[in-house]
Structures are given as C-alpha cells and as structure tokens.
Amino acid sequence: MQKSNWIIIAILVAASVLFLWMWQALQFNVVDNPVDLVITLAWWLVIAGACVAIHLAEKKRRERIRTMFLAPGLVYNCETGVIRLEPGTSVVDTLQTLLGALNYSFDLAELPSNSRVRFQRIVRTSKFGDNGAIWEGELVEVAHPDRPQAFESRRELAILMGENV
Incomplete structure (x- = not known):
C-alpha cells in the first residue's frame, strides 16, 4: 500500500x-x-x-497502472510513457520487463498530444508477481473490444500475441 x-x-x-x-x-x-x-x-x-x-x-x-497499450513498434503505459521497440524485439518480454519495473507512483506520464499513434491491442494485467511467474489478465483487440481474450500465464499471452513460445 x-x-x-x-x-x-x-x-x-x-x-x-x-x-x-x-x-x-x-x-x-x-x-x-x-x-x-x-x-x-x-x-x-x-x-x-x-x-x-x-x-x-x-x-x-x-x-489501471499495469494496463499496456500496444501499437506496431510502440508500448504505452501511464507510468512509463511511450517505449519504442527495436525491430525483432519480443513484445511479451518488453511487457514483462516494464511490469516488473513499475513503482505504482502517482506521477503519471502523458501520451504526447500531437501523437497520431493508433493502438491495436490493450493488455490488462490483473495479477503480476514473481517477475512474471504469476501473470494473469486479458488481451483486447481494439478492433473487437467486446471480445477480450483471457490469459493466465506469460506463455498464454505470447500465444495470443502470435509470438514464438
């Protein structure tokens, strides 16, 4: 707390x-x-x-702080701000690193107002612990927000994201 x-x-x-x-x-x-x-x-x-x-x-x-917004080559989180991904970088690995480094402070990073980024996916993490050993939540495709896909491990999230396990 x-x-x-x-x-x-x-x-x-x-x-x-x-x-x-x-x-x-x-x-x-x-x-x-x-x-x-x-x-x-x-x-x-x-x-x-x-x-x-x-x-x-x-x-x-x-x-809410653990919620990550994904666009091609970008990850946005309200605490860390916009993170640019290098080509070939695993999104799931990046998310795990970012979630492990969160401080849950009250200082929130803002999305640049002139940004034209269109996020394609949202990863809502309900539980995260032991540096990703415990990781539960849901993946939401922005095109289909009424069909969230639940995951209960890092492996399941990687499968949902289409990454090699």
Missing part, C-alpha cells in the same frame, strides 16, 4: 484513541447505557470499512 494509505489508517486509529481518551475524561464510561456499545461498534465498523475501501481502491489503481 502507498504511504498515503498508511497515513489515513494511522489518522483513523489515532482518532479512535483520542475518542476513547475523551470518553474516559468526560466520564461517559460511568453511565450505564447500551448505546455506548453500539457507538463503539459503529465506529470500529467505520474504521474497518475505510481500511477495506482503501485496499480495494489501491488494488484498482494498480490494475
């Missing part, structure tokens, strides 16, 4: 400790009322919900 996510969780926990201290200092703990338990449980549910929401948002953000 990003540093900002940990900061938000730390603030929520600090607020909980502060509220608990205020509860004791104002002597609400001596009042015998079942609402106390309800308020406490509701607050901890809010904290747990916020932690889950942060985790899911971070997971979705990382999946």
Whole structure:
C-alpha cells in the first residue's frame, strides 16, 4: 500500500484513541447505557470499512497502472510513457520487463498530444508477481473490444500475441 494509505489508517486509529481518551475524561464510561456499545461498534465498523475501501481502491489503481497499450513498434503505459521497440524485439518480454519495473507512483506520464499513434491491442494485467511467474489478465483487440481474450500465464499471452513460445 502507498504511504498515503498508511497515513489515513494511522489518522483513523489515532482518532479512535483520542475518542476513547475523551470518553474516559468526560466520564461517559460511568453511565450505564447500551448505546455506548453500539457507538463503539459503529465506529470500529467505520474504521474497518475505510481500511477495506482503501485496499480495494489501491488494488484498482494498480490494475489501471499495469494496463499496456500496444501499437506496431510502440508500448504505452501511464507510468512509463511511450517505449519504442527495436525491430525483432519480443513484445511479451518488453511487457514483462516494464511490469516488473513499475513503482505504482502517482506521477503519471502523458501520451504526447500531437501523437497520431493508433493502438491495436490493450493488455490488462490483473495479477503480476514473481517477475512474471504469476501473470494473469486479458488481451483486447481494439478492433473487437467486446471480445477480450483471457490469459493466465506469460506463455498464454505470447500465444495470443502470435509470438514464438
């Protein structure tokens, strides 16, 4: 998780400790009322919900960053920018190298505004780990966006891309 996510969780926990201290200092703990338990449980549910929401948002953000757009001789990623491929270079090898080097930062590279590149394929990676040993996602042909092709390994992606395995 990003540093900002940990900061938000730390603030929520600090607020909980502060509220608990205020509860004791104002002597609400001596009042015998079942609402106390309800308020406490509701607050901890809010904290747990916020932690889950942060985790899911971070997971979705990382999946968006792992999306690669392919054109003949080019690869574009929102973090790394445009990468030109040498003739004969394996696209799958290049994608694996780029995915392994992602920092998942908030600094995103922009596609040049004067670009006339027409992307032909999009590789959406849902899982990537162990430098490509775990690699799942889908390949989408821009001409047929309604027919994504799922892959569960580097080998399957290479087959879908028409590269030698």
